[in-house]
Amino acid sequence: MKFGAMVATRISDWQLLKFAEEHGYDHGWVPDSQMIWSDCYAVLALAAVNTSRIRLGTGVAIAGTRIAPVTAHSIASINQIAPGRVFLGIGTGHTAMRVMGLDPVKPKAFADYLRVVRGLLDGQEVEYTQDGVTRPIRFLHQDMGFFDVEHRVPIYVAANGPRALACAGRYGDGRISAGGEPLPVFAKNLDTMRAAANEAGREVRDDFHTACLTFGCVLKPGEKLTSERVIEEVGSMVTASLHFWWEIAKLSGSDAFIRPEVRDEWDRYLAFIDSLGIPAERLHLRIHDGHCTYAHPDERQFVTPALIRASGGLVGEPDEIIAMLRAQEAGGLKEVTLLPPMACARQNFADFAKHVIERY
Numbered sequence: 575m576k577f578g579a580m581v582a583t584r585i586s587d588w589q590l591l592k593f594a595e596e597h598g599y600d601h602g603w604v605p606d607s608q609m610i611w612s613d614c615y616a617v618l619a620l621a622a623v624n625t626s627r628i629r630l631g632t633g634v635a636i637a638g639t640r641i642a643p644v645t646a647h648s649i650a651s652i653n654q655i656a657p658g659r660v661f662l663g664i665g666t667g668h669t670a671m672r673v674m675g676l677d678p679v680k681p682k683a684f685a686d687y688l689r690v691v692r693g694l695l696d697g698q699e700v701e702y703t704q705d706g707v708t709r710p711i712r713f714l715h716q717d718m719g720f721f722d723v724e725h726r727v728p729i730y731v732a733a734n735g736p737r738a739l740a741c742a743g744r745y746g747d748g749r750i751s752a753g754g755e756p757l758p759v760f761a762k763n764l765d766t767m768r769a770a771a772n773e774a775g776r777e778v779r780d781d782f783h784t785a786c787l788t789f790g791c792v793l794k795p796g797e798k799l800t801s802e803r804v805i806e807e808v809g810s811m812v813t814a815s816l817h818f819w820w821e822i823a824k825l826s827g828s829d830a831f832i833r834p835e836v837r838d839e840w841d842r843y844l845a846f847i848d849s850l851g852i853p854a855e856r857l858h859l860r861i862h863d864g865h866c867t868y869a870h871p872d873e874r875q876f877v878t879p880a881l882i883r884a885s886g887g888l889v890g891e892p893d894e895i896i897a898m899l900r901a902q903e904a905g906g907l908k909e910v911t912l913l914p915p916m917a918c919a920r921q922n923f924a925d926f927a928k929h930v931i932e933r934y
Contacts, residue, residue: 575899575908575910576785576909577599577601577909577927578601578602578633579591579594579923580602580603580604581913581916582605582915582919583605583606583613583614583617584617585612585613585616587916588620590920590923591621591628592621594923595625597924599923599931600629600909601785601911602629603632603634603663604621604630605632605633605634605669606633607636607669607670607673608636608639608670609673610673610867611867614632614635615652618631618652618660619655622656627659628659629659629660630656630659630660630661631660631662631730632661632663633663633750634663634665634732635648635662635665636670638666638667638679639670639671642687642690642691642694643690643702645662645664645691646690646694646695646713647713649662649727650694651720653721653722653725654719657722657725660727661747662691662695662730663729663732663750664731664732665678665731666679666680666681668732668821669862672858673858674858675859681738681741685741691729694713695729697724699711729747730749730785731746731749732752733749734763739766739767739770742770743774744771744773744776745774746782747783748784748908749763750786750787751785752787753786753788753815753886754788754902757902757905760784760902761906764784764906783909784906784908785911786902786909786910786911788886788887788888788910789808789887789889790889790914790922791804791808791925792891792895792925792926793889793890793891794891798879799882804889805874806869806918807914808882808885808887808889809868809874809877809915810864810867810868810913810916811914812869812881812882813864815881815884815885816840817862819840820847835880835883836880836881836884838880839878842876843873846873846876847860847861866913867915869915888910888912888930892929895930896930
């Protein structure tokens, strides 16, 4: 099992990635969300210069906010700083697009985007279409130190739905999921990626990387999920689950996917959002306030034991968490990636390293 550290992308927090390296983390992930955080490539550049072992990449880059040649160019530039230890996590834009009130990139466009990025990162010439005009493009000056396409940059596709999973199978070297999945769901999703890879003449091999974006909190002996410390450490990710569910329910027109054990929290959250009286065209600005950075004070009320468990985090005493990880690894998961709230990220990473990683 590999362990990843994901940070809220604040320009000064490249130091957290150095801290994660010093505490035994394998991967450092830097999200790309332009309306709420600093630029991911600026943070990656600082981290690349100041680390030597940890693998670094986007967590995840967004197809809807940068054209494919720019994304390929940006990560290849980071690869020039830290050759061979750079990866590209990429997705359609759950937060980065929805925080502007827009939908993520559609699957067909996303698949073509991945085709272009993969080809450019392999140093190839590819057909690229923009504004209805198609032209061949390739990186020029490949041997002059502007970027590195010699050391391969693996692409890890953010995917939970079937069409994104198919994109991961066709073009990815791995996949990162949003939240923990029950083992049968994980196995089914892996089969979906294998089938798509086979259709494309590829193979999902044993070295195909599988990562899970989640959160962790090591409980002290006898500590409860209602502890203020626990709520502080998990609140940003637990409330982000509500934000995600709200978007999915709006998009699909149904909330039937909400599990019975958190129906009360969900209904209270919907009532809370309605009580704000915010016009529909401005509601996205409130829904994503604090997203994966801090728990909005008005939303702490929803961080209940039931919602903590339903959000799929690694929360428990050390032996409990290690048992969870053993089961996930046996099912095929190769990495857990932790995203703690900004205010307590350093302590959260340190506690998890000391009590879990060092013992794993």
